[in-house]
Amino acid sequence: MASEELRTSFSDLVVGSSSRTDSQVESSGDPSSEGSVQVTCFTEDLHDVILHFQIIRFSKQIYAWVGCNTAKFGHLYAAASTRPGNGVSVTSVLGGTSDNTGSGMARRLVLKTGLNIVLACNIPKDSPMLEAAAERKLIEKLRGLGYVRPRAGEANTSTSQ
Numbered sequence: 001m002a003s004e005e006l007r008t009s010f011s012d013l014v015v016g017s018s019s020r021t022d023s024q025v026e027s028s029g030d031p032s033s034e035g036s037v038q039v040t041c042f043t044e045d046l047h048d049v050i051l052h053f054q055i056i057r058f059s060k061q062i063y064a065w066v067g068c069n070t071a072k073f074g075h076l077y078a079a080a081s082t083r084p085g086n087g088v089s090v091t092s093v094l095g096g097t098s099d100n101t102g103s104g105m106a107r108r109l110v111l112k113t114g115l116n117i118v119l120a121c122n123i124p125k126d127s128p129m130l131e132a133a134a135e136r137k138l139i140e141k142l143r144g145l146g147y148v149r150p151r152a153g154e155a156n157t158s159t160s161q
Helices: 003-012 101-113 128-145
Strands: 023-026 038-046 049-057 061-068 075-082 087-094 116-121
Touching (some): 038 128, 049 128, 061 101, 061 128, 075 101, 087 101, 101 128
Parallel strands (some): 061 116
Antiparallel strands (some): 023 038, 049 061, 075 116
């Protein structure tokens, strides 16, 4: 293939970006449809620390990443509801077992969403206030995207984007 053909092919590619601080990419128009993927990225400045978030919504699970000041991956946890009794099981996939910073967050995300959660988190383990603030922002964004189950007795006002 000639270099002119390559230039023409590359110029035909369209790369879109959102002007907002979060970007969303959907493989189909309806994020609840089978096989769809929705990616949301955003950054928050909390307690003089910059937190980076990425949420990838698959049909029956959510992958979330929370980065503190850097793009470091951190520990990786997998959490899912278990039967009987609708308990939640969490396991550390990557990282040490002595650090439970992300495991509690993954457990609570399963309870709030009803979906399987894979959570990567590099929040320092000696910062419980930062962890709580990061979890609040993540839940707030998940609620805005329509991924959080409504509480009992609460009207379903969430809309999926």
